[in-house]
Amino acid sequence: MVRKKRARPSSYSGSITIDDVADMAGVSTATVSRALSSPGLVARDTRERVLEAVRNTGYIPNVAARSLRAARSKLALVVFPTCITPFFSELLIGIENALSAEGYGLITGSLLERPERETQLVHLVAAKQVDGVILLNGQMIRSDTLRVDQLDVPIVAVGVPGKSDIPSVLIGEREGAAAVAWHLLELGHRTFGYVTGAPGYVDDERWGGFTEVLTEAGIAVSEIVRYPGDFTGASGIGAGLQFIESSKRPTAVFAISDMMAIGFMKTLREAGISVPADVSVVGFDGIEFTAFCEPELTTIRQPSEVMGFEAARLLIELVQEKTIPADERSKTLGTELVIRESTAPPSR
Amino acid sequence: MVRKKRARPSSYSGSITIDDVADMAGVSTATVSRALSSPGLVARDTRERVLEAVRNTGYIPNVAARSLRAARSKLALVVFPTCITPFFSELLIGIENALSAEGYGLITGSLLERPERETQLVHLVAAKQVDGVILLNGQMIRSDTLRVDQLDVPIVAVGVPGKSDIPSVLIGEREGAAAVAWHLLELGHRTFGYVTGAPGYVDDERWGGFTEVLTEAGIAVSEIVRYPGDFTGASGIGAGLQFIESSKRPTAVFAISDMMAIGFMKTLREAGISVPADVSVVGFDGIEFTAFCEPELTTIRQPSEVMGFEAARLLIELVQEKTIPADERSKTLGTELVIRESTAPPSR
């Protein structure tokens, strides 16, 4: 089959290749390629002729060919946890902002409680379909034979503290949780509850920061009532139920996610227990809805969009120059205690 | 440079190609390719030998090469609206479920209020980087020279009713809004408010279904108080402010998104106006928060995850066999009126 020599600007349909542009501009394909990728290497007027031809033909480089040849796809994979809360949507916005500014695309993947998804996602990486990975979930993804952190692709984790040496964007988890403890202590609380997250590093850190301050204030850790949770609103409701059924009721409860705090408050409200009059509640994350619920939730705000943005920036640096000084391979951002209506001095 | 002839299973690092597998299995690359893509064309034992070699080498096909050759990427683009509400996260889950089940990956893109993003996204399509597009935003994306709906790539729109002939997954917008009207009428309401969405088809349809029923019930459309909104919680607060400041206060208000309804209720609550005692409020979408706010919101639930799933299924069919009977190119799903605490008979 003979390829047409002149492109038809009227249609975008794929058949316009670099050859067409080269023909029209009267240069070689190499020059076209250079004019597009490394403008500095091409003479001014040649470049303009090429650009003109690009415009006339409606040429758009074929990404597959470029990826194959250049061995990079300009695509990043973002792995979500099973449960996608609004917090992650906000992260995503920051990520996309940074990525798209540098011409990178964004493949998303979540595990969706289907184990084979893990393998699929790792294969995406192994197949060189993506240049880098942003991990939003604590549970490291792995599959039978492949582990994502063993692939030679840059990885950035977000909000997963711990001893891992993966470049990360973190927040001051301990400091945030400590601020909650101080705030509650200042209000005069002496008995505390804590709604846990699904087991993992975040929970450890927040628990650590929370208890450390309380311990210093003379509160016995064993006296803190722990309600099991998994970050979801539903688990917050469960925690609320436990609170109600138990005779041991702390006057202040710290739920380490906003959704849990909101579910918790809802259960208490229905049981006729007033927040903050009877019990103070604090969340963690700072999602939009905390300003809309009743009462408005006191919480620790994470700079979610910034976190996403920084993570993507870090990844791009990693992709481009594989050598980042060890001390710059992680960033820790601060959090902010947002005091609203759900906390008050204890009534007794 | 000489390519290594034997692959090293101990590393995933890219260099294992189809040649390595062919060598190890003692067959040609063509056979390996067939054994993997069209198993039927290869003799049983040959195939097994190939599979064995694949396992031993840890071979993973290079997607770029495959895309280039096969002229398809097994990637779909999902375009989000500027404002990502939890409703869209739910859609995304359904989409990813359907896509990943068929081995398709998922590129996401949103406009992010930056006009040049439009061009970027359209280029993604034009560059053949994706096999299909799912449009979650009403505002058709277009750029100076390219329009996404003119590219020869299958497109599916979700929740964008109207005369467009783009294959779509829709919900019964009119019926849903009509159900709201019936519900309110049945409760005895005779004065109504309506919080609009950003201008577009959804608003037209919902307004149409809502007013049609009210008109039949003898309510003059001109008597319905319209509060401008844009789907966000913030705009719901604005609507609430307008409600409060006006002397003309309907006893029932229909906000066409849950976030607006929630913001609206919050404003009233702060002004000491009780929902539903003083005014009934109904939302639309059925996001998770509606069950957590105070009072729990009466709303129209859209089957978001199913919508996403169906949209992706439709897209896959479109991608695979480009001929779908016209009457199967769109699906309309039903909605459900969820009656909760925010609606009650008017007090007067």
Add this chain to the structure above:
DNA sequence: ATGAAAGCGCTAACAG
């Protein structure tokens, strides 16, 4: 049922 060979569209040496 299998192999040989020809590219898909692009980039990067290497010359000139």
Add this chain to the structure above:
DNA sequence: CTGTTAGCGCTTTCAT
């Protein structure tokens, strides 16, 4: 500064 050339890794006729 620009052109020639040689593939990137895979699929797919066309033979056998």
